[in-house]
Amino acid sequence: MRFVLLGPPGAGKGTQAQILAKDLGLPQIATGDILRAALKEQTPLGKKAESYMNAGQLVPNEVVVGIIAERLKGADCREGFILDGFPRSVPQAEALDEILTQLGIRLDAVLSMSIDEKAVVERLAGRRICRSCQASYHVVFYPAEQENVCDKCGGELYQRDDDREETILNRLKVYADSTAPLIDYYSRKGLLQEVDGQGEISDITKALKAALGVG
Numbered sequence: 001m002r003f004v005l006l007g008p009p010g011a012g013k014g015t016q017a018q019i020l021a022k023d024l025g026l027p028q029i030a031t032g033d034i035l036r037a038a039l040k041e042q043t044p045l046g047k048k049a050e051s052y053m054n055a056g057q058l059v060p061n062e063v064v065v066g067i068i069a070e071r072l073k074g075a076d077c078r079e080g081f082i083l084d085g086f087p088r089s090v091p092q093a094e095a096l097d098e099i100l101t102q103l104g105i106r107l108d109a110v111l112s113m114s115i116d117e118k119a120v121v122e123r124l125a126g127r128r129i130c131r132s133c134q135a136s137y138h139v140v141f142y143p144a145e146q147e148n149v150c151d152k153c154g155g156e157l158y159q160r161d162d163d164r165e166e167t168i169l170n171r172l173k174v175y176a177d178s179t180a181p182l183i184d185y186y187s188r189k190g191l192l193q194e195v196d197g198q199g200e201i202s203d204i205t206k207a208l209k210a211a212l213g214v215g
Contacts, residue, residue: 001024026081072100113197115198120168126139128157
């Protein structure tokens with residue numbers, strides 16, 4: 001099974017992708033994760049991405065697409081995968097189509113997780129990340145046992161700059177401008193299914209599985 005999870009920042013894509021990856025036995029392919037892996041392994045594309053990042057520039061679309069293409073050729077992707085955070089624009093979706101065509105495979109579904117703006121702000125503004133192990137917490141929904149201290153490693157918890165309210169609102173605007181058109185793109189292909197991204201995590205997981213026909 002091969003599918004994409006879409007949704008605005010704070011929709012819970014990462015959380016659900018992790019759960020579905022474990023339950024369905026599929027690799028979760030998150031753009032940030034594979035970019036960091038490419039940098040760590042110093043692949044040719046990883047080195048190219050690093051040069052832009054060191055210069056404080058955005059990694060070009062063609063480099064990101066190239067790294068995704070490399071990852072999808074991995075042996076663990078033969079039986080399927082979950083794309084989390086990619087594609088983020090129609091040009092990236094078109095590039096993904098070309099990659100899949102070259103590999104002789106296709107997407108089975110695109111699940112769009114919907115959530116209102118107020119809920120996104122509440123979710124993201126309350127998020128805290130461990131500086132040491134990158135574990136994620138939430139001041140309301142998943143607080144650490146000791147304030148600002150990671151339960152797992154004792155590291156300091158902090159709020160990322162992109163989780164501040166004014167930044168969140170800007171991220172939502174960027175999403176609406178560039179990523180939301182993907183909904184129309186995949187709807188025209190007959191792949192899109194809308195899933196309510198609000199509520200209990202377990203209920204959302206059930207809804208996603210039902211949409212995939214594996215619930």
